[in-house]
Amino acid sequence: MKTINSCIYARVSTSGQQxxxxxxxxxxxxxxxxxxxxxxxxxxxxxxKKVEEREALMELLSYVETHPVDKVLIYECSRxxxxxxxxxSVIETLSARKVSVYIHQNGLETLLxxxxxxxxxxxxxxxxxxxxxxERSLIRSRMESGYNHYRNLGGQVGRKAxxxxxxxxxxLDYPNELKLLKKGLSLRNVxxxxxxxxxxxxxxKAIIL
Numbered sequence: 001m002k003t004i005n006s007c008i009y010a011r012v013s014t015s016g017q018q019x020x021x022x023x024x025x026x027x028x029x030x031x032x033x034x035x036x037x038x039x040x041x042x043x044x045x046x047x048x049k050k051v052e053e054r055e056a057l058m059e060l061l062s063y064v065e066t067h068p069v070d071k072v073l074i075y076e077c078s079r080x081x082x083x084x085x086x087x088x089s090v091i092e093t094l095s096a097r098k099v100s101v102y103i104h105q106n107g108l109e110t111l112l113x114x115x116x117x118x119x120x121x122x123x124x125x126x127x128x129x130x131x132x133x134x135e136r137s138l139i140r141s142r143m144e145s146g147y148n149h150y151r152n153l154g155g156q157v158g159r160k161a162x163x164x165x166x167x168x169x170x171x172l173d174y175p176n177e178l179k180l181l182k183k184g185l186s187l188r189n190v191x192x193x194x195x196x197x198x199x200x201x202x203x204x205k206a207i208i209l
Contacts (some may be wrong), residue, residue: 006035006071007058008043008160011079017044022075030073039063047082051090053176054190057081061090064099076105077125091104091125167207174204181205 008026010019019042030037034101041063043056051057057080060072072094076100080101081087091110100111108121171178177200180190187201 004033004035004070005068006030006073007060007063007069008037008040008042008073009057009079010040010075011044011047011054011056012044015044019044022079024073026073029102029104035071038067038069045081047078050083051081051086055176057090058095059175061093064094064097069097069099070110071100071102071103073104075103077103088126134206170204170207174200177204178208179199182208189207 008023008030010022010026012019012022023040023042027037039060041056041060042052044189045054045056051061059066063069064072077087080090091101095110095117098115100109102109103125104125108124109116110118110121110125111116117181165173166191177194179189181187181201181204185193187198187205190201191198192197
């Protein structure tokens, strides 16, 4: 009987949250199915961030390129990304390498046992991805409405004049950008890869000079 190698990916949005329950349930599922968990990837970062800004997710995608992996186990689809385009792109990338993504909350797999795309999963996950994206937009809209109401009452939203992040905070917030700059990539190239503004990249470059 063929050994099924699997990877687990877990994510929470903030440092105050924990992904222990996700990991525990996915480990239990893998054990019950007889899968071998070869690597686990976990991180604390917003699901609205681009794939390139998600270090653990990038490591996972790199890992499956060079190691035999049959399945990636996630707790639910928004753990992979709240950006519909990124979610579907990651699924497509993994499917192209014949890696099936198992979504625990929905009990769905992106590939059938013969390695072909699962049409039911494609339909359901496409809808779920759009809902997650809409939910994110709705949250942002509610926040903006709250900010506007607060401003109309005389409140001030945003950073105080003259406020700036410390060099240490910049290093914590932009680790991938710093890595690319240290490799000698131009500001424009790093912006194209990460989506970070040129002004921020100039500040980051000043830190490493």
